[in-house]
Structures are given as C-alpha cells and as structure tokens.
Amino acid sequence: xxxxxxxxxxxxxxxxxxxxxxxxxxxxxxxxxxxxxxxxxxxxxxxxxxxxxxxxxxxxxxxxxxxxxxxxxxxxxxxxxxxxxxxxxxxxxxxxxxxxxxxxxxxxxxxxxxxxxxxxxxxxxxxxxxxxxxxxxxxxxxxxxxxxxxxxx
Numbered sequence: 001x002x003x004x005x006x007x008x009x010x011x012x013x014x015x016x017x018x019x020x021x022x023x024x025x026x027x028x029x030x031x032x033x034x035x036x037x038x039x040x041x042x043x044x045x046x047x048x049x050x051x052x053x054x055x056x057x058x059x060x061x062x063x064x065x066x067x068x069x070x071x072x073x074x075x076x077x078x079x080x081x082x083x084x085x086x087x088x089x090x091x092x093x094x095x096x097x098x099x100x101x102x103x104x105x106x107x108x109x110x111x112x113x114x115x116x117x118x119x120x121x122x123x124x125x126x127x128x129x130x131x132x133x134x135x136x137x138x139x140x141x142x143x144x145x146x147x148x149x150x151x152x153x
Contacts, residue, residue: 041131041132042129042131042136045103045129045130045131046129046138046140048103049101049103049104049129049140050140050152052101053097053101053140053142053152054152056070056071056096056097056100056101057071057072057093057096057142058071058148059071059072060072060073060074061073061074061092062074067100069099070096070099070100071096072089072092072093072096073088073092075088075089086111086113086121087111089111089121089123089144090109090110090111090123091109093109093123093125093142094106094109097109097125097127103129103130104127104128104129105127105128105135106125106126106127107126107127107128107137108124108125108126109123109124109125109126110123110124110126111123112124119145119146120143120144120145121143121144122141122142122143122144123141123142123144124139124140124141124142125139125140125141125142126138126139126140127140140152140153141153
C-alpha cells in the first residue's frame with residue numbers, strides 16, 4: 001500500500017517485507033515497480049523462495065568457485081546408475097535447498113513421472129515456510145527438462 005504525500009512516496013513496511021528478500025526489494029525500488037499488495041506476507045515469501053529456487057536449481061555443482069557445492073550435481077556422469085537417477089536427483093535437490101535456502105525446511109522431495117512426457121521429470125517439494133511466529137506447510141512443484149529446472153509452480 002502506497003500513500004502519496006506531495007511528491008514523496010511512503011511505503012508501508014509490512015507490504016514491502018512481503019515483496020521478498022532485501023535485494024529483491026532494492027530492485028523494486030531501482031526499477032520503480034509497484035509491490036503487489038494483494039498477497040499476504042506468506043505468499044510474498046513463497047514467491048521469493050520460488051524465484052530463488054529456480055536460480056539455485058539451475059546452477060551446477062562446481063560451477064561457482066566461491067561455493068563449489070552450490071547447485072545440482074551433473075547427472076550425465078556415468079557413476080549414477082539409470083535406475084536410481086530420480087532418487088539421486090531428489091537427494092541433490094534436497095541437499096541444495098537445505099544448504100542454500102535457509103527460509104525453507106524441506107520435509108520431502110518426491111518424483112512423479114508423466115507417461116505422456118517421459119523425458120520430463122516432475123518433483124514435488126513439501127516444505128515448511130515461516131509465517132510470522134508459525135510455520136506454513138507449502139508444496140512446490142518443479143518441472144525438469146533436459147537436466148534443467150524449467151518451471152516451478
């Protein structure tokens with residue numbers, strides 16, 4: 001919610017907190033985009049987490065010199081047996097989120113296959129997200145295509 005007083009805009013701090021992380025709020029200021037004030041604080045946090053997970057899960061382990069464990073392992077390596085591939089991917093997703101997304105406590109990561117699209121892997125992430133003094137149970141659906149996190153719902 002924004003109030004206009006002469007030429008100065010004043011932001012309601014509660015709505016600004018719902019916009020996401022500090023850096024996302026800075027980008028909002030820089031680009032002069034309005035904050036979506038229709039959502040709750042939890043919805044804003046979940047949107048921020050999804051944006052971060054999309055970036056995080058598209059990184060490859062070993063690709064960042066400052067954080068060599070950041071991202072998912074390369075599944076084209078021959079050491080991963082094909083029958084355990086989905087279990088290895090799910091474990092890698094869980095490890096990556098546990099290490100690099102502190103706002104989330106992962107409960108489960110499960111794979112579900114779509115028979116019409118055998119090359120797509122769908123993962124369901126069930127996690128706790130902080131909501132004020134409580135925790136909210138959230139389900140995040142992740143679609144992986146060609147070894148990349150293509151879409152998060």
